[in-house]
Amino acid sequence: MHERELVIVGAGPAGMAAAIAAHEEGVKDILLLERDQYLGGILNQCIHTGFGIEYFKEVLTGPEYAERFIHNLLGLQGIEVSLKSFVVHLAKNKTLTYLRPGELETVKARALIMATGCREKTREMVHIAGTRPAGIFSAGLAQKLINIEGLLPGKEVVIVGSGDIGLIMARRFILEGAQVKGIIEIQKQSRGLTRNVVQCVEDFDIPMYCRHKIARIHGRDRVEGVDVVAVDEGLNEIPNTGFRIGCDTVLMSVGLIPENELVEMAGVALDKKTNSPVSDTLNTTSIPGIFVCGNAFKVYDVVDSVTRDSAACGRLAAAYLKGSNG
Amino acid sequence: MRPYDVVIIGAGVVGAAIGRELSRYKLTVAILEKSEEVGFGVSKSNSGIIHPGTQNPTGSLKGRLCVEGNRLMRTLARELGLDFKEVGELIVAFDEEETFRLNELKKQAEALGVPRLQIVDKKWLEEHEPNLSREALAALYAPTAASISPYRLVFDLCENAIQNGLELFTESPVQGIVKTRDGFDVQTPRGVFRSRFLVNAAGLYADQIARMVGVTDVTITPRKGEEFILDKKREHMANHLLFPLPSKISKGILVIKTSDGNPMIGPTAQDISDKEDLSTSDDGLKKVLEGAQRMIPSVSADDIIAYFAGLRPVAGEDFIIRHENAVAGCVTAAGIQSPGLTAAPAIARMVVRILKDHGLALKKKFFFRAHQTELRHLFSIPFSVTRRLIKKDPSCGDIVCRCEMVSAKEVREAIERGAKTLDGIKFRTRAQAGRCHGSFCTTRVMKILAEGRKIPLTQVTKRGKGSQIVAGDRRDA
Ligand SMILES: Cc1cc2nc3c(=O)[nH]c(=O)nc-3n(C[C@H](O)[C@H](O)[C@H](O)COP(=O)(O)OP(=O)(O)OC[C@H]3O[C@@H](n4cnc5c(N)ncnc54)[C@H](O)[C@@H]3O)c2cc1C
Numbered sequence: 114m115h116e117r118e119l120v121i122v123g124a125g126p127a128g129m130a131a132a133i134a135a136h137e138e139g140v141k142d143i144l145l146l147e148r149d150q151y152l153g154g155i156l157n158q159c160i161h162t163g164f165g166i167e168y169f170k171e172v173l174t175g176p177e178y179a180e181r182f183i184h185n186l187l188g189l190q191g192i193e194v195s196l197k198s199f200v201v202h203l204a205k206n207k208t209l210t211y212l213r214p215g216e217l218e219t220v221k222a223r224a225l226i227m228a229t230g231c232r233e234k235t236r237e238m239v240h241i242a243g244t245r246p247a248g249i250f251s252a253g254l255a256q257k258l259i260n261i262e263g264l265l266p267g268k269e270v271v272i273v274g275s276g277d278i279g280l281i282m283a284r285r286f287i288l289e290g291a292q293v294k295g296i297i298e299i300q301k302q303s304r305g306l307t308r309n310v311v312q313c314v315e316d317f318d319i320p321m322y323c324r325h326k327i328a329r330i331h332g333r334d335r336v337e338g339v340d341v342v343a344v345d346e347g348l349n350e351i352p353n354t355g356f357r358i359g360c361d362t363v364l365m366s367v368g369l370i371p372e373n374e375l376v377e378m379a380g381v382a383l384d385k386k387t388n389s390p391v392s393d394t395l396n397t398t399s400i401p402g403i404f405v406c407g408n409a410f411k412v413y414d415v416v417d418s419v420t421r422d423s424a425a426c427g428r429l430a431a432a433y434l435k436g437s438n439g
Numbered sequence: 440m441r442p443y444d445v446v447i448i449g450a451g452v453v454g455a456a457i458g459r460e461l462s463r464y465k466l467t468v469a470i471l472e473k474s475e476e477v478g479f480g481v482s483k484s485n486s487g488i489i490h491p492g493t494q495n496p497t498g499s500l501k502g503r504l505c506v507e508g509n510r511l512m513r514t515l516a517r518e519l520g521l522d523f524k525e526v527g528e529l530i531v532a533f534d535e536e537e538t539f540r541l542n543e544l545k546k547q548a549e550a551l552g553v554p555r556l557q558i559v560d561k562k563w564l565e566e567h568e569p570n571l572s573r574e575a576l577a578a579l580y581a582p583t584a585a586s587i588s589p590y591r592l593v594f595d596l597c598e599n600a601i602q603n604g605l606e607l608f609t610e611s612p613v614q615g616i617v618k619t620r621d622g623f624d625v626q627t628p629r630g631v632f633r634s635r636f637l638v639n640a641a642g643l644y645a646d647q648i649a650r651m652v653g654v655t656d657v658t659i660t661p662r663k664g665e666e667f668i669l670d671k672k673r674e675h676m677a678n679h680l681l682f683p684l685p686s687k688i689s690k691g692i693l694v695i696k697t698s699d700g701n702p703m704i705g706p707t708a709q710d711i712s713d714k715e716d717l718s719t720s721d722d723g724l725k726k727v728l729e730g731a732q733r734m735i736p737s738v739s740a741d742d743i744i745a746y747f748a749g750l751r752p753v754a755g756e757d758f759i760i761r762h763e764n765a766v767a768g769c770v771t772a773a774g775i776q777s778p779g780l781t782a783a784p785a786i787a788r789m790v791v792r793i794l795k796d797h798g799l800a801l802k803k804k805f806f807f808r809a810h811q812t813e814l815r816h817l818f819s820i821p822f823s824v825t826r827r828l829i830k831k832d833p834s835c836g837d838i839v840c841r842c843e844m845v846s847a848k849e850v851r852e853a854i855e856r857g858a859k860t861l862d863g864i865k866f867r868t869r870a871q872a873g874r875c876h877g878s879f880c881t882t883r884v885m886k887i888l889a890e891g892r893k894i895p896l897t898q899v900t901k902r903g904k905g906s907q908i909v910a911g912d913r914r915d916a
Contacts, residue, residue, distance in 0.1 A: 148841070199838045202822075210822060215833040217826040235876040237745050244718045245747065247901035247908050251878040262882055264896060264909040289913060333715060334905030361910065377672075385741070 118142035119430055120209060120222035122200050122375070125154020126416050127407020127423040128228035129182040132192050134427030135226075140434060141191035144220065146211055148199040152186070153179030154230060155253070156416070158260050161281055163308070167417035178416060203375040207402060223437070224402045224430045227376055228423060231369035231408040233278075236330075239367050241273075243330035246337075252278040252366040256285070265289055267362025271339050272296045273327050275303035275310075277414070279366025284313035294358050295320045297327055297341055299348060306414060327363075328355060336361050371409045379403065387411075396426040402437070404430050443467045443606075444799065446625050446634035448613050448648050450477035452589065453775050454640035455596035456787035461794075462603035465802045469634070470597070470605065471627060473612035475903030476863045478593030480642045482780065483866065484717070484749030486666065486695050486706060487589045489523070490778040491581040492553040493530060493544060494685045501758045502551045505778040507785035509583055515784050519595040520813025521587060522698045528584035528680035529559070529568065531734065532577045537684050541579045544684075548581070555582050570676050570735050584680050586698045589780050590866040591814075598856060599811050603804070608632075609859075610903075613641075616651040618766060623652075636799055637769045638790060643714045643752045645773035652766045657759060657773050661714050661750035664689075664706025665723035669742040670874055674700045681734045690777070692730025694738070699869060704731035704738065706749070717748045744874045751776040760786060762793050770794060814853070814867065817846055839887070840880040842873025850884060854891035862902040864888065881908070 119140050121128045124147035132145050151157060156164070159175030166172060169181070186192060195213060202210035207222040233251040250258070250266055256278065258264045268291045272279045275298040283293045296303075296314065302323055303310045314321055322341060328350065329340040343354035370388045377383050381398045382391040389411050390398040396406045406426035407419045445461055447454045450472035461468045474480065489512050495502030516523035532538040545556050557580045559567075564575055601607055608629060617624040622635040641648045649657040676694075683691040689708030697703050705727045724740070731738045754774025763769040770793050772786055779786075795801050817825055817835060829836035837847040845868045853867040861877075861884060864870055870884055871877035877884070885899045885908060900906045 148838070199841070201838075201844060212829065212836040212838060215829060215836065217822060217829050217836065232875045233878050235744075235874075235878070237743060237876060238741075240721075240724055240740065240743065240746075242718065242720045242724070247906040251876075254878045254881055257882055258909060259913065262896070263913045265911045265913050266908075267910045291910075328721075329718070331718075333717075334902070335907065 114208070114219045114221055116221045116223065117144045118434060119224045119226065120144045120146065120220060121226045121228060122146050122209070123154065123228035123230060123407070123409070124152045124194065125228060125230055125407065126156060126179065126182065126419050127230070127409070128154070128226070129186050130420045130423035131226050131228055131406055131427035131430070133182065133186055133189070134424035135431045136189050136192055138428050138431030140431045143192045145192060145194045146198040146200060147194070147196050150196055152183045152194065152196075158253075158257050160260050161285075164416050167415065168420055200375060203379040205379045205400065224404070224434050226404045226406060226426055226430050227373070227409055228405075228407045229372045229375065229409045231412060232372050233365065234368045234370055236273075236363070236365050241327050241330055244332055246330070246332040246335050248332065248336035248361055249330065249363045250365065252276070252282045252364050255282055255364055259285060259289060265291065267291065267336075267360075269294055269360040270362040270364055271327075271358055271360045272364045272366055274298060274365065274367035275305050275321065276366040276368060277305040277309050279364060280305040280309040280313040282364060282366070283319050284317060287317050287319070293317070293319045294360050295322055295341070297325050298323045299326045299344060300324070326350070330363060336363055339363060369408065369412045371412065373405065373409055376403060376405060395422060396429055402433055441467070442622055442633035442635055443469050444634070445636045445638060445794065446471060446623065446632050447638040447640055448625070449480070449639070449641040449645075450593070450597060450607065450609070451480045451482040451640065451642045452478070452593050452596070452780055452783040453642070453772050453786055454638070455593045455600070456783040457638055457640060457772070457790050458605050459596045459600040460787040460791050462600040462605045463803060463807045465804055466799070468605045469632060470607050471611045471613055471625065471632065472607070472609045475610055475859055475900070476857070477597045477607065477609065478590045478866075479862070479902060481749055481752060482593050483590045484666070484747050485589050485664075485777070485780055486693065486703065487586050487697055487780070488680060488695065489585040489587055490781045491528065491548070491583040492551050493528070493548040493556075493579065493581050494690055495551060495778070497547050497550045499757050500760065501778060501782060504758065504782035504785040504789065506552045508778070508782040509585075511784035511788075512585070512587070512781065516587060518809045519592070519599060519811055521591055521595060523585055523587050524696070524698050525583065525585040526679055526696045527580065527582040528682055529564070529578040529580055530682045530684060531571070531575045532684065533574050533733070534576065538577045540684055541577060545579055553581060553583070556580070568678055568681075570737060571681070572734060572736055586680070586696055588698045592780070594857060594867060595811060599808070602808055602811070613648060613651070616648070618652060622768060635768060636794055638794075639769065639771045639773065642775070643750055645752065645771065646754070649771060649773065652763065652769050654763050654766065654769075654771065657754055657771065659714075659752045659754050659774065661711050661716070662753045662776065663709045663711050663716070663748050663750055665719045665727060665748045666703055666705030666746060667724065667727055667743050668745040669702045669704065669738070670744050671701050673702050673742050676702060676735055676737065683730070683733070692727055694731050694734045701744070704728070710753070711750075714750065717750070719746050719748050723748070745872070745876065758782070758786070760789055760793070762797050768797065814849065814856070816849065816869075817844060839883045840868075840870035840873065842875050842879075843869040845870040847887060850887050851891060854888060858888075859892065860900050860902050860906075861885070861888065861908065
């Protein structure tokens with residue numbers, strides 16, 4: 114088994130920023146593992162604009178934002194990028210087992226940064242009753258189907274939750290010629306950025322039902338409709354306020370959960386509610402030398418802050434390596 | 440066309456087990472199934488428990504077949520390469536009266552022939568089941584209870600029967616049956632299937648099929664059971680299958696160890712009228728959570744990653760397995776409610792015996808291939824073996840489903856072995872069955888399926904006709 118100074122898992126904006134920052138601090142033996150076949154992570158499917166406003170003072174699309182870091186990163190000596198590399202096991206002593214085409218590799222890291230991002234909450238996690246037909250998607254999956262695969266998930270869409278991906282997907286569906294029949298938000302107001310509410314919802318006259326929730330999903334083979342009901346301050350259903358919206362698609366945009374199953378496997382303590390590492394300081398975990406950054410550490414609103422905080426994580430790991438060397 | 444010796448209607452666990460049993464003999468046998476895949480009826484949505492035979496009235500047919508089925512399932516699972524986990528069950532008593540009833544249950548079960556029963560006390564429970572509620576006083580321990588993957592059982596029974604000569608026709612709903620002088624003409628959209636003998640194993644629709652041959656005394660009432668699947672992180676919260684004391688209509692809310700590792704809680708029991716109503720409810724969730732927390736107080740709604748409802752086909756208290764004397768050659772297997780999964784191999788034997796008694800000649804085939812290769816999951820084996828497999832075939836290490844770590848190789852193999860839908864792939868491989876619910880892997884699985892079946896992506900379905908995943912291609916719009 115070989116040993117590496119710093120191993121970073123995940124080459125989205127967080128992993129790339131951390132790698133570049135650690136390199137700047139003098140770490141010259143970095144292995145960056147990414148399970149996909151390209152760098153950039155989720156940015157690749159975010160073809161809308163709105164990235165980089167803080168960091169570059171420019172308005173970029175997701176892939177454009179990623180490209181700036183990819184370009185920078187690939188020019189650096191001392192960072193080895195390994196694509197199609199899927200980490201399947203992490204031990205407490207920072208030994209990683211990963212798959213890459215034709216191989217099962219093991220590598221021991223002196224310091225480790227996990228930048229594995231988030232997954233979306235599902236319909237099941239918010240326990241919506243009813244049937245389980247085709248036509249229920251997470252907003253991110255719908256985005257991938259449209260933007261990457263060129264497929265239209267459905268024609269009459271109801272969106273559950275008003276997170277940013279949901280709002281952006283509402284506009285996307287309309288531009289694809291589909292109908293968005295409503296956005297159902299249980300809170301008093303949208304949880305998305307104001308600019309997304311204006312540009313994606315209000316400009317297209319999409320009905321937004323705040324303080325409402327989906328009580329039931331109908332349809333045997335494919336979604337046929339949803340029951341919507343108003344809720345009070347305590348989020349309890351208000352009797353006799355229910356109504357049905359006919360639709361063939363339900364899009365779930367009810368929040369993100371940090372993906373930390375690997376560090377959990379190594380014994381890092383996670384918060385049971387948020388799935389983030391339990392920690393007082395940014396990017397650290399209960400195991401010295403294992404760091405977590407980006408959306409895996411906490412869910413961020415914009416990528417610019419991910420870049421900023423993940424760069425800090427790269428420097429933190431560099432300092433840790435210096436300290437343990439010295 | 441030469442008539443079949445036997446046509447079986449329905450490819451649930453019962454029809455599949457009968458088909459496999461008949462495939463031992465020199466006979467022509469066909470199974471007609473209305474769904475796109477086998478096992479998509481009642482047999483895919485249940486608790487997957489191989490019951491020991493407790494909780495059945497002495498003298499009941501289902502009790503006797505359950506005990507026999509539990510015994511037969513061991514050989515069957517070994518032959519088919521299925522994961523059979525003998526985890527044992529505890530029927531837990533929470534007060535003096537319940538503790539007293541345990542003795543009664545034990546006697547009843549022993550009369551049915553359930554082996555190795557034992558009443559265990561609080562101290563035993565604290566040692567062997569540390570997360571169990573402190574309120575538990577004693578339990579009836581049945582070590583022969585086990586869990587199995589119910590859908591894989593059906594897939595493998597069918598696959599093995601087909602290897603031994605059985606013919607399977609999916610998307611072939613039986614629409615009418617004509618009794619002829621020496622057999623039956625069974626009508627489907629694929630045409631007429633002629634047969635000397637007929638077996639009705641149509642699950643929830645066994646009453647419909649019975650009426651087609653003029654049998655009117657079978658009525659199936661669906662009894663709904665809602666179940667909730669928990670994150671694999673909770674795999675070790677219980678060491679046994681945990682049962683409360685049974686009521687008149689059900690075994691109560693259980694904490695279930697499944698063969699795939701994810702614990703499950705449920706099922707509810709509610710008589711309904713609509714045989715297609717597979718919806719779950721807020722009320723069901725509440726009841727199941729309360730019931731499960733009574734056993735394991737630390738279970739929480741946050742642990743839930745999936746849920747479903749199944750319908751038990753109830754026709755009175757017991758199974759109905761008989762030759763229809765008014766319709767010579769027709770055998771009914773109806774009302775196969777719980778423990779039907781367990782009993783299936785015993786039901787199969789019984790049905791074959793009835794067929795024989797009514798004139799079906801049984802001659803053993805010289806070559807009967809009982810064994811079949813197991814679908815091996817990359818991470819249920821040690822890393823050293825995984826490494827060797829990947830070196831030999833890189834597609835073993837090409838991970839499609841990241842939550843359950845399912846490879847492209849496994850998905851392709853599932854398709855080669857009969858999966859035609861996304862659910863078919865999920866049930867066989869667990870791809871899309873993990874905590875992200877397919878958010879990450881659905882597109883990749885769709886592509887492999889489209890490629891394997893040579894269909895466009897727009898034709899890929901979740902579980903058959905009408906359940907297309909997407910509405911269309913953007914470029915066509
Ligand atoms: C919630 C729940 C939990 C359960 N838990 C357990 C358990 O833990 N252990 C246990 O032993 N048992 C359990 N059971 C019971 C078990 O699932 C059933 O007894 C068993 O699956 C019944 O199998 P089947 O083959 O009779 O029915 P099915 O699986 O429904 O098979 C019947 C088949 O017939 C087909 N069909 C119907 N009509 C036609 C037609 N006209 N033409 C062609 N085909 C047709 C259907 O599509 C279907 O595939 C449970 C049941 C439920 C609902």
